[in-house]
Structure formats: structure tokens, C-alpha cells
Amino acid sequence: MARLPLPARRRSWPVRHPGDLAMHGIAGLAAAGTILVLVLLTVQVFRQARPAISRFGAAFVWSTDWNPVTNAFGARDLIWGTAVTSLAAVLAAVPLAVAAALFLTELAPARAAAPIRTLVELLAAIPSVVLGLWGILVLGPVLAQHVEPWLGSTLGFIPLFSGAPSPAGLLPACVILTIMVVPIVAAISREVFLTVPADLKDGAYALGATRWEVVRGVVLPHSAAGLTAAVILGLGRALGEAIAVTQVIGGTAAFHASLFGPADTLASRIASQYQGAVSDIQIASIAFLAAILLVFSLVANVGAGLVVGRLQRRRLGVR
Amino acid sequence: MTRIRTWIPAVTAGAALVLALAAAACGGGPGSAAADPAGTSLNGAGSTLVYPLLSQWEPDYSSKTGATITYGAIGSGGGIAAVTSRSVDFGASDAPLTDDQRRSAGDVIQIPWALAATDVAYHVKGIGNKLKLTGPVLADIFLGKVATWDDPAIARLNPGVHLPATKITPVYRSDASGDTYVFTDYLSKISPAWKSTVGSAVQVSFPTGVGAEHNSGVAAALAGTDGTIAYLAISYVLQNSLDYALLRNAAGNYPDVRIPAISAAAATVKSIPAGGAVSLTNPPAPAADAYPMATFSYVIVPASSPKATALRKFITYAITDGQQFAAALDFAPLPEVVRRYDEQQTALIGRG
Numbered sequence: 256m257a258r259l260p261l262p263a264r265r266r267s268w269p270v271r272h273p274g275d276l277a278m279h280g281i282a283g284l285a286a287a288g289t290i291l292v293l294v295l296l297t298v299q300v301f302r303q304a305r306p307a308i309s310r311f312g313a314a315f316v317w318s319t320d321w322n323p324v325t326n327a328f329g330a331r332d333l334i335w336g337t338a339v340t341s342l343a344a345v346l347a348a349v350p351l352a353v354a355a356a357l358f359l360t361e362l363a364p365a366r367a368a369a370p371i372r373t374l375v376e377l378l379a380a381i382p383s384v385v386l387g388l389w390g391i392l393v394l395g396p397v398l399a400q401h402v403e404p405w406l407g408s409t410l411g412f413i414p415l416f417s418g419a420p421s422p423a424g425l426l427p428a429c430v431i432l433t434i435m436v437v438p439i440v441a442a443i444s445r446e447v448f449l450t451v452p453a454d455l456k457d458g459a460y461a462l463g464a465t466r467w468e469v470v471r472g473v474v475l476p477h478s479a480a481g482l483t484a485a486v487i488l489g490l491g492r493a494l495g496e497a498i499a500v501t502q503v504i505g506g507t508a509a510f511h512a513s514l515f516g517p518a519d520t521l522a523s524r525i526a527s528q529y530q531g532a533v534s535d536i537q538i539a540s541i542a543f544l545a546a547i548l549l550v551f552s553l554v555a556n557v558g559a560g561l562v563v564g565r566l567q568r569r570r571l572g573v574r
Numbered sequence: 575m576t577r578i579r580t581w582i583p584a585v586t587a588g589a590a591l592v593l594a595l596a597a598a599a600c601g602g603g604p605g606s607a608a609a610d611p612a613g614t615s616l617n618g619a620g621s622t623l624v625y626p627l628l629s630q631w632e633p634d635y636s637s638k639t640g641a642t643i644t645y646g647a648i649g650s651g652g653g654i655a656a657v658t659s660r661s662v663d664f665g666a667s668d669a670p671l672t673d674d675q676r677r678s679a680g681d682v683i684q685i686p687w688a689l690a691a692t693d694v695a696y697h698v699k700g701i702g703n704k705l706k707l708t709g710p711v712l713a714d715i716f717l718g719k720v721a722t723w724d725d726p727a728i729a730r731l732n733p734g735v736h737l738p739a740t741k742i743t744p745v746y747r748s749d750a751s752g753d754t755y756v757f758t759d760y761l762s763k764i765s766p767a768w769k770s771t772v773g774s775a776v777q778v779s780f781p782t783g784v785g786a787e788h789n790s791g792v793a794a795a796l797a798g799t800d801g802t803i804a805y806l807a808i809s810y811v812l813q814n815s816l817d818y819a820l821l822r823n824a825a826g827n828y829p830d831v832r833i834p835a836i837s838a839a840a841a842t843v844k845s846i847p848a849g850g851a852v853s854l855t856n857p858p859a860p861a862a863d864a865y866p867m868a869t870f871s872y873v874i875v876p877a878s879s880p881k882a883t884a885l886r887k888f889i890t891y892a893i894t895d896g897q898q899f900a901a902a903l904d905f906a907p908l909p910e911v912v913r914r915y916d917e918q919q920t921a922l923i924g925r926g
Contacts, residue, residue, distance in 0.1 A: 324773035391791060396798040419741065422799040423784040502791060505784030506748030517784040519748075527787060531651020531750015533775050534674040 300549060303542035310536060315543055321508040321524075323533050328540035330547055332510045336518040337551070339425055340500065341493035343514075344432030349486055351433075352440035357470060359441075360448040372445065379438035387502030390431045395422040395503055398430070403515045418513035423505030425514045431499050436489040443488060447481030448474055480566040487559035494552055497526035521548045614641035614884045620653015620666035622789065623752055623807045624688045624871045628666075630899040635891055641884060649788070651750035651776060657682065657874050663881050664889075665874040668752020669776045670851030681877040684850040685919050686870035687892050689906040691836045692756040693811040693867075694819040696803040697796045698723055700738040701817070704830070706731045708822040709764030709856065709866065715803060716744045717767060718782035723801060731822075740801035745792050748785030750776040756869040757805040760855035764866075805867075808836075809904040823866045824859040835865035836906040846915040870912070875923055882924020889920045 301308075307315065311328065318329025355375060359368045403420035410416040451474050459469045475482075497520075505517025506527050521544045532538045618628070625647035632643045648656070650667035657665030658679040671684060694712065696705065701723065707715075711727045714720040720727050724737040747754045758774035772778050786795040789810045796802045796816065803819075808831060811818050820828040829835035842857040842864065854868040873892070875885050893916045897907050908916070 320779075322779040323777040324775050324779065388794075391786070391794040392798060395795075399799065421743065421784055422795060422802075423786065501748065501787055505786065507783070507785055508779035509781060519785075527749045527785075528777060530649060530655055531776055533651075533672045533750070533777060535678065 297549060300542055300545045304539055304546045306536060307539035307543040308546075311540070311543070315540070316547070319510055323528075323537050326534055326536050328537065328543075330521070330544055332508070333519055333521045333524050333544060334547065335510075336425065336428075336504065337494060337520040337522070337548070339514070339518075340428045340432055340504075340520055341490055343425075343429040344436050344493040345486060345490050347429070347433040348436035348440055348489060352437045352485075352489070353444050353482065355437070355441045356444035356448055357474070359445050361466065361470060361474065375438050375441050377438075378434065379442065383435065383496060383499040384502070386431055386434060387499035390427050390499065390503035391423075394430060395427045398422075398427055399515075402426075407515070414512045415514050418511060418515050420515050421505065421517055423503055424511070424517045425504065427503040428500050428518075428520070429514070431503055432493045432496060435496060435499070436493055439492055440485045440489040443485035444478070444482055447478040447485065450481070451477045476570070479570070480563045483559060483562050483566060487555055490555055491552055494548065494555065495522050497522035501527050521545075521551075614639070614887075615643070616641070616663040616881060616884055616888055617644045617646075618653075618664040618666060618873075619646040619648050619656045619662045620874075621650045621668050621752060621871055622647045623650075623668050623690060623809070624666050626809055626903045627688055627896070627899060627905055630903070631892060631896050634899075635888065635896070638891075638895075639887070641888070643888065649749060650752040654679070654874065657876065660876060660879075663875070663879065663885060666871065667874060668869060668871045669755035670849070670872060671874065672775070676849075679874070682874050683877050683919050683923060685873050685875070685889060685893075685916050686846075686850060686852055686908070686912055687873045687889065687916065688871040688900070689836060689840055689868065689908055689912075690871060690904065691808040691831060691839075691865055691868045691906075692753045692805050693808050693816075693831050694803065694821065695793075695796060695806050695811050695816040696819060697800065697817065698738065698740055698802075699800050700736065700740075702735075703817045705735065705817070705819045706822065706828050707819045709760065712819075712821070713761045713765035713768040715742055716746075716761065716780065716783065717771070718744075743799055743802045744780070744783030745795045745802050745804035746780045746783055746785055747788070747792060749787050751788075752776065752869070752871065753789075753805055753807055754778065756855060756867055759853055760867050763856045812904050821866050823861070823864050824856060825862040825864075826859075827862055829863045829865050831865055833901060833904070833906045835863055836868040837909070838862075839864035839866070839868035840870075840906060840909045840912070843909060843911055846912065850915070850919065852912070868906070877922065878924055886920050886923050889923070890917070893917070893920070 307328065311318065315329055316334070317331045318327075319331045320327035320329045321332070322328070359372055363371065399420040399422045403426065406416045407418070407420065455473050455477070456469055459473050464472065500520055501523040504519055504523055506519045506523060507517040511518060525541055525544050525548070529538070529541050532541060625645065628643070628645045632645065636642055650669055653665035653667050654671065654675055656662040658675070671679060671682070676682070694707065705728075707728070708731060711720060711731065714727065721742055723740045723742055729737055755774065755776045758768075758772060758778050761772070762769040762774040771781065784795065786792045789806055792804045792806055793810065793814060793816065796804055806816070818831060820830065822828055829838070838861050839854045839857045842861045843852055843854070846852055850872065852870055854870065856866045857864040873889060875889070879885065893908060893913055900907055
């Protein structure tokens with residue numbers, strides 16, 4: 256798409272046609288509204304968090320306490336939980352999703368591709384609370400009874416895979432998040448692969464390239480920027496998911512280095528404790544968690560923007 | 575042009591739908607002035623424990639008085655938050671207000687209006703119903719000091735019961751819960767180690783075990799895993815036929831967790847402290863048949879509100895006529911001294 260000559264720049268301000276004027280107004284308002292919401296939200300979160308920020312300061316980020324009785328609060332274990340679950344989910348989901356998208360765009364016969372695509376997208380439509388319920392009733396017990404003992408006996412020398420199996424913990428949360436991230440990344444990847452110009456692929460085939468060589472040499476490089484965006488959207492989903500994670504992670508204040516043990520994430524702690532917070536400082540601490548989560552998401556998004564921009568420039572520069 | 579013609583009707587229809595939904599939501603929603611010209615209808619939110627009772631009160635009260643009661647079972651913490659922000663007419667909570675909560679809630683009246691209990695339920699293959707436990711052993715289980723079901727501490731209390739060597743997995747509520755409050759309040763009274771390391775509140779920092787959301791999440795965790803033990807509202811345990819433990823009371827007895835044992839615990843209340851919060855856990859030894867984890871559930875109302883008259887009327891109904899539904903739902907009737915206190919407090923609504 257980006258190889259095409261840019262369309263003629265839109266007519267510059269002032270706009271003469273009334274229809275144009277209306278469109279400018281509406282679109283401009285919508286854009287301003289989005290920014291306003293983001294700013295207000297950020298201000299509100301930080302305002303609510305202020306008592307905790309002034310009481311705990313930066314130490315909040317690496318303190319491990321979370322005790323509503325003694326009013327000692329810290330975020331380290333929750334940051335760990337968020338990092339482990341989101342990264343594991345993205346690492347597991349991206350290869351699956353990209354492979355599924357490649358299958359749909361490059362390999363599958365058209366008649367099979369349409370229903371498979373619908374089913375993959377349907378996966379995204381499952382409400383997270385339903386996935387969480389399945390996690391409690393089916394996934395958690397199966398993992399605890401069959402998968403975790405086996406992982407423990409084969410990979411137990413790694414701290415991540417040591418310890419006693421538990422029906423709720425990081426591992427089921429990672430699996431649930433993976434299931435949530437796959438359809439998002441797959442749907443976007445598919446759209447990105449569809450934008451690869453057919454003449455490029457045809458050219459490669461004409462030169463005698465195999466399917467794999469076309470995928471590796473043409474499709475993937477052409478799609479790098481879009482794929483990065485897809486990964487970041489998936490990561491955003493994993494970072495922010497609260498309900499399903501709360502249901503399966505076994506929200507705990509105790510720290511376990513193992514994937515098997517119960518843990519908690521920033522989003523899930525906010526979801527499970529905000530309403531029932533017993534003290535003002537607890538409410539402020541939960542808002543502090545929200546602020547940290549907000550910063551995480553912001554950094555991920557800005558970072559993605561930089562990566563996408565660089566990839567775009569590099570690709571355009573090469574040609 | 576054709577494309578524009580096709581989307582205009584679609585957009586119009588969509589907009590009309592949204593408007594209609596919004597109108598419906600406003601018109602039928604809680605707090606709408608148009609739907610309630612006389613100001614007799616009430617909105618409440620909070621405790622899930624007391625919800626079965628309210629779901630009986632709603633139609634009965636409405637047929638007797640014509641006033642509508644709308645109640646959202648969003649959890650005790652949510653109920654306190656809702657009445658603090660005055661977005662409901664009354665809040666319901668199984669745990670009394672904390673100091674901070676009372677401060678931010680402003681001038682509110684807290685009235686015990688239902689009497690129930692928290693059970694200790696478990697799921698262990700090979701152990702039947704009504705295992706005997708004591709408070710200290712329960713504390714040690716949830717502290718992680720008693721880690722298997724065949725631990726001598728449990729075996730001593732249950733001679734003749736074959737106990738498997740299954741690992742004990744404590745399950746607790748990860749959200750704020752009145753049951754957590756009752757459970758930790760009891761353990762704090764009975765175990766100095768619990769009091770100093772964990773303490774009591776609607777949310778505490780459990781040293782071991784796994785958390786689950788709401789009664790339903792805890793019950794699902796119980797069902798899914800062998801060796802689990804948890805605390806749950808009595809009605810939830812009885813209606814789902816979960817195995818539950820008998821707890822030794824101060825008199826050394828193991829009363830069955832039923833209404834008579836709850837009433838026996840409530841009978842130890844001789845007076846209600848200012849503020850209305852009454853702890854029933856670990857009642858003194860003279861109450862030979864008292865269950866040690868009984869609890870009041872509270873209704874929390876603003877001391878002054880435009881709906882004061884309606885609130886007085888409804889709460890009066892709840893603590894008198896409304897109690898007839900209690901027994902069938904595993905609630906015990908309010909003791910006389912509490913009912914008298916409640917009447918006094920109810921009379922203060924809108925006049926403080």
C-alpha cells in the first residue's frame with residue numbers, strides 16, 4: 256500500500272464546501288474527545304493515587320507487601336504477575352496466530368479459509384468471564400492434575416516449573432490469556448498479509464521460489480510493521496485483562512516464583528479489591544496500581560509506534 | 575451516491591435504537607423520579623449473603639405496600655461504596671463499617687437486620703461430611719502449619735475417621751467479603767498467631783492457599799480440586815450440599831451448623847454497642863450449643879435522606895414481618911434485644 260504514490264493532499268484550510276466543513280467539525284471533535292478522555296482519565300487516576308504516591312513513593316514499585324490489615328502496600332509481585340502472564344501469553348500466541356493467518360491467506364483453499372476465519376474470529380467474541388469460568392472448572396484442575404506434575408518432573412530444575420501443582424495460578428492465567436490474544440493477532444495479521452501485493456508474490460513464484468521462500472522473503476518482510484502492531488495490540492489485551500485472570504490466578508499476596516503457584520496481576524488486583532477496599536490508603540494504592548498499568552500500556556504503545564515507524568522507513572528505504 | 579443512500583437509513587435506524595435503549599434505561603432505571611412520584615420506592619445494593627432474603631422481601635413488601643424495592647447483589651464492599659456515594663438508598667454489608675469507611679460515608683446508621691453464619695466447607699476424597707475441627711487447627715491450616723489431611727492435629731479430633739494423606743489446599747475469597755471478615759474475626763479471637771500475622775478484615779493477606787472470586791468461584795475451586803478447604807456462607811453450603819466441618823465452641827461441643835446453633839450464639843448478645851456493630855464469633859462457654867462463626871448482616875442507610883420515611887417503613891418491615899422468610903433460607907430469626915435496638919435506630923432515620 257505504502258508503495259503506491261500518496262494520494263493528492265486534501266484541500267487545505269479554509270474549507271469551502273459545507274459538507275466538508277461539517278465533516279471537519281465532527282471528525283475534529285471526535286479526535287479531541289478521545290484525547291480529552293485519555294487526559295481526564297490519567298489525571299483522575301493520578302489524583303486518586305496521590306495519597307499512596309506521597310506515602311509510599313517509588314518504593315511502592317518494588318515493595319512486596321499487600322496487606323489491607325496493616326495498610327502496607329506494594330506492587331512488585333503484581334508487576335511480576337502482569338509481566339509473566341502477558342509475556343508468556345504473547346510469546347505463545349504470536350507464532351500460533353501468525354501461522355494461522357498465513358494458513359488462511361497463503362495456504363488454505365478459499366472454501367476452507369472462510370469458515371476457519373469466522374471460527375477464529377468467534378474465539379475473540381467469547382466473553383472473558385466465560386473463558387474464566389472454563390478456566391476454573393476445566394482448565395485449572397486439568398493443569399493441576401496432569402500437566403503441572405509432568406512439567407515439574409521434567410523441567411523442575413528451573414524455578415519457574417518447580418513447586419506444588421495448584422488449581423489456580425500463573426499457568427492457567429497464561430493459557431487463558433493466550434487464548435484471548437490469538438484471535439486478535441490472527442485477525443490483524445491476516446489483514447496485513449492480504450495487503451502484500453500479488454505482483455510481488457507472483458514475481459517471486461515466477462523466479463522459482465517455493466511457498467516457504469515466498470512467505471519468508473516477501474510476505475513476512477512486507478508485513479513486519481503491521482505484525483508488530485498486531486503483537487502490541489495483543490500485548491495490550493493481555494496486560495489489561497482483569498476478569499478472566501482474576502478467576503483463575505488465585506489472587507494471593509504471597510510470592511511464588513513458580514508458574515504453578517497462585518499469583519496476581521495489576522489489573523486483576525484492581526478488579527477484585529477496588530470495590531471492597533477497607534481504607535482510604537488502600538483505595539489510593541489500588542489507584543497507584545492503575546497508574547502503573549497505565550504507564551506500562553503507554554510505554555508499550557509508544558514503543559510499538561517507534562518500531563513500526565522504523566520498520567516502515569527501512570522497508571521504503573530499501574526499495 | 576448509492577452508497578450514501580444505503581447507509582443513511584442504517585445510521586438513522588441505529589441512532590433511533592440507541593436513543594430508545596437510552597430512554598428505556600433511564601425510564602426504568604433505579605432512582606428515576608418519573609417512575610416514583612410518591613418517593614416510596616427504594617434502591618439498595620450490597621451483600622450477596624442477604625440477597626436470598628431480599629429476593630423474598632421484594633415481592634412481599636411490594637404486594638403489601640405497593641412500593642418497589644430494587645436490590646443489586648454486588649457484594650458487601652460494593653454496597654458500602656454505593657451508599658457512601660449515595661447512589662443507592664441503602665447499602666447492605668456482612669461486615670460492619672471500618673473507621674475509614676464510616677468517616678467517608680458521612681452520617682449513616684448501621685442496623686443489623688439478618689442473622690446467618692459462615693461455614694467451613696471442604697472437598698476431600700475419602701472424608702465424609704461433618705469432620706470435626708477446632709479454631710486453632712483451622713488457623714494452623716490457613717497459616718500453612720497443618721498441611722495434610724492426615725495431620726495428627728486433625729486425626730486427634732476425629733477418632734475412627736480414616737484420613738487420607740492428601741495435601742490441604744486452603745481456598746479463600748480474593749475479593750472483599752463479609753465471610754472473610756467473619757472467618758478472620760473468629761480466627762483472630764482464637765489464635766494469637768493468626769491475630770499477629772494476618773489479622774481480621776473483609777480482605778486480608780492470606781499466607782498460603784489460593785484465592786477465588788465470590789462464593790461461586792470458591793465453590794468451583796472446591797469442586798475442582800481434591801483436598802480443598804474454604805469458608806462459605808451457610809446458605810451456599812447447605813443449598814449445594816457441600817461437606818462442612820463442625821467447629822468446637824468454647825464449651826467444647828461440636829454443634830451442627832443449623833439455625834438453633836446460630837440462635838444460641840446470638841442469644842449471648844446482651845446489649846448492642848454504639849455504632850451497631852456486633853461480633854458473634856467465638857461466643858463464651860456458657861452458650862453450650864452456640865456455633866462459633868455466626869454473623870449479623872447489616873443495612874446501612876444515610877441518617878438523613880429524602881426517602882427517610884420509605885426507609886423507616888421498609889426496615890421496620892424487614893426486622894419484623896420480613897423475618898418470617900428467614901428460616902427457610904437458613905437465616906436465624908433476630909433476637910429480641912437486637913430487634914428492639916433496630917426499632918430504636920430505625921426511628922432515628924431522617925430525624926438525626
